[in-house]
Amino acid sequence: MAEKTIRLEVVTPERIVVDEDVRIVMAPALLGEFGVLPGHTPFLTTLKIGAMHYYDGAGAEQFIFVSGGFAEALPNKVTVLAESAERRRDIDVERAKRALERAQQRLAEEGKRQDIDFTRARAALERALYRLKMASSPNI
Ligand code: ATP
Numbered sequence: 307m308a309e310k311t312i313r314l315e316v317v318t319p320e321r322i323v324v325d326e327d328v329r330i331v332m333a334p335a336l337l338g339e340f341g342v343l344p345g346h347t348p349f350l351t352t353l354k355i356g357a358m359h360y361y362d363g364a365g366a367e368q369f370i371f372v373s374g375g376f377a378e379a380l381p382n383k384v385t386v387l388a389e390s391a392e393r394r395r396d397i398d399v400e401r402a403k404r405a406l407e408r409a410q411q412r413l414a415e416e417g418k419r420q421d422i423d424f425t426r427a428r429a430a431l432e433r434a435l436y437r438l439k440m441a442s443s444p445n446i
Contacts, residue, residue: 310344312417314360316370316386321390323370329361331384333377342379350378357446358386358395369394371440373433390433397441406434 310325331342356399358370375388409431412422440446 311363312342312344312346313383314386315383316358316372316388316391318375318388318391320390323388323393324360324368324386325365329365331358331364332382333358333386334372335377338402342384345381346379348378353377353386353388355429355436356390357436357440359446368441369371369399369446370435377406394440396445397437397440399441402437402441406438407428409434 311329312331314324314326314328314331315322329343329374332353333342335351335352337351339356340351353372353375355373357398358372360366360368360370371385371390371392371394372388373390375386375389375391377387378385408414409427411426412427413420413431
């Protein structure tokens with residue numbers, strides 16, 4: 307008998323990052339990581355910046371960076387709507403380093419300038435740091 311799977315869709319405003327049958331999905335909700343197996347009770351949650359991972363139909367673990375958004379779990383489907391997302395292998399390390407540097411330069415102006423959106427800069431810093439962490443670690 308074929309092993310049970312669940313459909314995983316990860317979409318951003320720009321593209322479909324994942325659309326495949328998987329065995330289990332783990333994702334970073336605001337209150338902590340959750341896992342979804344086939345047959346899960348429906349729920350909706352908000353995601354934070356972090357790593358989603360799942361086991362694909364062949365049993366290989368796959369990692370996806372997500373920059374926040376929403377996840378909806380149904381018994382046979384998980385849909386993630388993320389502001390941005392990419393597979394770990396697609397993370398551009400030099401780009402993330404540049405984003406980190408820009409964010410650090412902006413944050414260094416905190417308290418001195420009114421024209422910078424520091425909340426936005428902090429979020430950009432967090433995305434860049436997480437991308438760099440994921441790119442350099444085989445486990446996240
Ligand atoms: P940047 O300032 O470099 O655009 P950002 O954190 O503001 O970084 P996002 O808004 O999270 O970028 O993402 C915009 C798009 O660019 C998304 O499609 C995302 O997947 C992609 N992206 C951003 N940074 C990287 C990166 N370092 N490697 C691969 N793709 C990236």
